[in-house]
Amino acid sequence: MGVLSSPLAGSLVVAVGWLVVAVLGLVPTNNAFFARRIAFPLGALAGVALAAFGLQAVWLPTQALTLPLGLPDLPFHLRIDPLAGFFLMLLGSVSAGISVYSAGYFREEPSGRLALISLQYHVFLASMAFVLLADDAYLFMVAWETMALSSYFLVITDHRQPAIRSAGFLYLLIAHLGAIAILLCFGVLHGGRGDYTFDALRAAQLQPAWASVAFLLAFFGFGAKAGMLPLHAWLPEAHPAAPSPVSALMSGIMLKTAIYGMVRVIFDLIGNVRWEWGMLVLAVGAATTLFGVLYALMQHDLKRLLAYHSVENIGIILLGLGMSMVFIGFGHPAAGVLALIAALYHTLNHAVFKGLLFLGAGSILHSTGLRNLNDMGGLIRGMPRTAFYFLIGALAISALPPLNGFVSEWLTFQAALQATVIQHGVVRSLLPLFAATLALAGALTAMCFVKVYGIAFLGQPRESAHPSPLPHAGDAGAMERYGMAWLAAGCFVLGLFPTSFLLILNRVGVSLTGQGLSEQALAGSGWLWLVPTAAGQASYSPVIFLVVIAAATLLAFLLVRRFYHGRVRFAAPWDCGYPEQTSRMQDTADAFGQPIRHVFGPIYRMDRRLPGPEDTEPRYSLKVEDRHWYWLYxxxxxxxxxxxxxxxxxxxxxxxxxxxxxxxxxxxxxxxxx
Amino acid sequence: MGIPLLAQLVNVLAAFLLLIAFAMLSQRRVLTLIKLLAWQGAALAASTAIVAWSTGQTHLYYSALLTVLLKVILIPWVLHRLIDRLFVRWDIETLINIPTTMLIGIGLVIFAFALATPISQMATTLTRSTLGIALASVLLSFLMMIVRQKAVPQVIGFLAMENGLFFAATSATYGMPLVVELGVALDVLVGTFIFGIFFFHIRERFDSLDIRHLEKLKED
Incomplete structure (x- = not known):
């Protein structure tokens, strides 16, 4: 049982296991059956095991291993430390849910195609595991490129459509631009001495100017993969093009490997973080956050909307990272670790709820064949279970307590409130501004998901778009529901027991910066209360929140039952003088975004056609485009x-x-x- | 006294080689070009044999024999058959007129000698003074490939260039290892056959062997 006691060997076995599952799927003649019944469930099981190994690795000392593979005199180095362990936990646990979902989602794929999807899917998972385990630039780049290529082929699964091919090309292009920058960054860190193991890169002493160059290259390179402004253009194209479980994997996990790379290179390999770098990350993060949510509000394609929210959430993570760098650069590692914890916590949270939302969007697409919100409506009656899981995801991403999105955004705010320790006046006054951006984005996100949920699930089916009532295929299948239930449970666990994750992330922070949260914070935090700094300053108890919400709901329910019971009468409502009311009169997705479009007008590039008074067939058309296309791309x-x-x-x-x-x-x- | 005489013989053959290279540059008829190529091969074989005789390097005898078989007999014969089949005995058009080409050629010879002088002063071989000539004939053959517009003379230019290289190898280091020479000889032979096949295809496609027609293949 040597494997079980060593998380590194265990993770390696899981990653190789994924590769084996990928190749095995090609062998059987009836490989669609094999993929659905054996490959994806096995992949999910491996994911759970990987999550356990990752969790174990957080608490154990760092382990390293040299594989007798690779080129002559250039072996692969592996290493697992708390940071890698945390991200392996994220990869394993989120991919488990998505794999279970995939087993149900791909039920109508023909054999040959499904075998290929399964191959690319599991190679994709394994390459992400190797990115996290790599301990030299060589293996890291090999795994990174394998990840880009396997996900590219997953994106162009429906490659017969030209739009999907061009989306895939855009993705591949930006991925390669990023990869070149990362490669150059490793070259700068290497500086012509020693070898390319991370140990050697860590030990290298860089001139301040060269360290800044390395930082810029890493920020640009990993930012391209993460989808930060202005390199986000591939995200809203590639996510709608890919099959939904793949979108969930890419948005939920692959973007996070870019965050991992950023933390690994900037905090670990370059070291000696400077506060100027942090300000750059903060500015880009704030711009990305606002841009993502404002464009998300304008979308009526559900998956595109979710993709823009991924941009926004990457911005939130960057805000946390940037704050952490500012604090560390000014010599306040305790506050820096808090901001880092907030960023990493949000990374995990976003993986869970965005995975869940993409899976929900996939179920809607599968059942109704629709991606356009303006054609949906009243889906809650046909697919109540999907509606339930989607609601959990929507509440989580809107940062409502007691779900997980709230915890990490609250921690980010707490970190921003530590700004008073900084001596530099300008920076001290700028930090709360960035936090205000986050607050604005949070409110707009909530608005956006009110729109999504209201337009898609509530109201009446819009029969003008579709002759048959929606949905025609019923609710999501059993496997799809299990996958979504797993991630929905994750939203609750992460939301209700934040202290355990705080302690895990504290280990990560200690291993990266040598310092953890303050003694008071650790002493104050228990299963009930979450205390990021000191009990006197701030504390939060999701369990009490849940109890209060549940009690209030129950009370209201009982009161209504008690006082209104039997007094309900049915009558036609007042029709405002319009005798004929059709479902076309409902609010549309575009109409919902109109106030925001009005207020933030200069940000969008709009092409709007209003019907004239004499039009016999009035048509209203609106096209909102990304300005970046015109001034940059x-x-x-x-x-x-x-x-x-x-x-x-x-x-x-x-x-x-x-x-x-x-x-x-x-x-x-x-x-x-x- | 014997060795200087042999060295002078090699020098005479080298001069002959250079003369042939100029003759090829100025020659307008394909049939004569092939004859010149055969003569060049013969001069090459003779000089290789003399070097072998004077230095006692036995493998150079094989190399000389190979040269005679391949470059004096087989390849000219193949080219003869080729132009018979293709009816391309006509005069050759050149891109630049012949006097200008000759002037450029003289410039190239001067350049080649200027380049070879420091090298041949370092060398200790019997044939060191011929290195400049070898280099000059390589460059002249290259020039011939550039200025000719028809496919057959270009191939002849290519073969002549190979002759020049071979001569350079013999004069600088008493030849390459036999295995390498065998390999190069085989390559040249195979190359000639492949060119022959291409000629037929080019003519079938364009009804001409004028390589200007190949410009149509370029994508816009």
Whole structure:
């Protein structure tokens, strides 16, 4: 039982197990049955095991291992420390739910296609595990690129549609831009000395200027993968294109590997964090948060909307990370660790609730074939269970207590309130501003999910869009429901017992910065109360919150039963003078966002067509586009095209000219070597 | 007294090689070009044999024999058959007129000698003074490939360039190892056959062997 006692060996076994499951799926002739009944459930089981190993690793000292694989003289190094353990726990636990869901979701896929999906899916999981376990730049980059490629192929599962192919291309392009930056960052850290193990990179002493270059490269590279502004453009394209469990994996887990990379490189490998870096991260994080939520409000495609919320949540995580860097840079590691804990806690929370929401969106898509909110309505009657799980996810992402989203955002606020310890006046006054951005984003998120839930699940089916009443395929299947139930339970556990996760994350903070939370915080925190700084300053008890909410609901219910029982009468409501009322008169998703569109008008690029008074068939159309396309992406694309067209002049198509090129090169080289 | 005489013989053959290279550059007829190529091969074989005789390197005899078989007999014969089948005995058009080409060629020879002088002063071989000539004939053959517009003369230029390289190897280091020479010889032979097949395809496609037609293959 040596494997069970060593989390590193155990995690390695799980990762290799995923690879084995991936390859085995190709062997059986009836491989659709194999994938659904054996491969995905086995993958889920492996995920649970990985979560356990990760949890174990948080409490054990760091372990390292050298594999006899890789190139000659360049073996793969593995290492597991509390940070890697925490992210392995995230990967294992969230992927378990998504794998169970996938076993049900892909039930209509034909054999060959499903075998390929299963192959790419499990290779994707294994590569993420290797990214987290890697202890040298070489294995890290190999795993990172495997992750990008396997997820690219998952995104273009329906590659016959041109829109999906171009979404996949955009994703691959930005992923590679990021990978180049990461590679250069490792090169800068290496500085021409020693080898590429993380130990060597950690030990390297960098000039301050070079450390800043390495930070910028890492921030850009991992930010491209995480979807921070202005490199977010692939997210709203790739997530709707991919099958829903894949969107859940990418948004829930893959974006988090980018956060892992950022923390690993900036806090661990570069070290000596500077507060200026933190301010940059904070500014980008605040912009990303606001941008993500404002654009999410404008979307009527459910999966695109969720993708923009992923952008927003990455912004929130970056706010936490940036604050942590500012505090550490100014020499206040206790506050810095609190902000880091908030960021990492939000990372885990976002993985759980965004995974759940994408799975819910997948079930809706599966049952109704719809992604456009404006065509939905009244889904709660056809699919009550999906509606229930989706509601939990929506409450969690809106940061309502006692669910998990609230805890991490509250911790972020608590960290921001520590700003008084900073001596630098400007920074001290800026930190609360960033926290205010977070508060604004939180409120807008809640509004956005009121819109999603209200438009999609409540109200009447919009029969104008669909002749048959929605949904025609009924509620989600059993496996899909188990997957969603697992993640919904995660929302509750993370929300109700934050102290245990605080202690786990405290271990991570200690291993990264050498310092943990204050003694008072640890002493004050118990199963009931969460105390981030000191009991006198702030404390939060989700259990009491739950009890109060439950009691109030119960009381209201009893009072209503007691006083109104039997006094309900049915009558036609006043129709405001409109005798004919159809479901087309309901609020639409676009109408819901109108006030925000009005207030934040300059942020959007809108193309709106209003019907004139004489139109016999009035049509209203609205297109909201991302401004980044016009000031950033398209100019860059045009410049690349221009340079390519100039270089293409070399290609004359005449053999004499080509020979002349070789001849001139030869002569020049001969002159040069003389 | 014997060795300087042999060295002078090698020098005479080298000069002959250079002369042939210029002749090829100025020649307009394909049939004559092939004859010149065969003569170049013969001069090469003779100089290799003399070097072998004077230094006692037996493997150079094989190499000389191989040169005679391949470059004097087999490849010219293959090219003859090729132009018979393709009816391409006509005059060759050049991109630049011939006097200008010759002037450029003279410039190249001067450049090659300037380049080879420091190297040949370091070398200790019998044939060191011929390195410049070898280099010059490589460059001249390259020039011929550039200025010709038809496919067959270009291939002849390519083969002549290989001759020049071979001569350079013999003069600088008494030849390459036999295995390498065998490999190169086989490559040249196979290359000639492949070129032959391509000629037929090019003519079938464009009704001509003028390589200007290949410009149409470029994507816009």
């Amino acid at each position: 398209l100019p860059v694309a045009r410049a690349a095209e221009f340079v390519s067209s100039k270089i293409a002049l070399l290609q004359q198509g005449r053999i004499s000219i080509y020979l002349l090129y070789s001849f001139i090169t030869l002569i020049a080289l001969l002159v040069f070597v003389r």
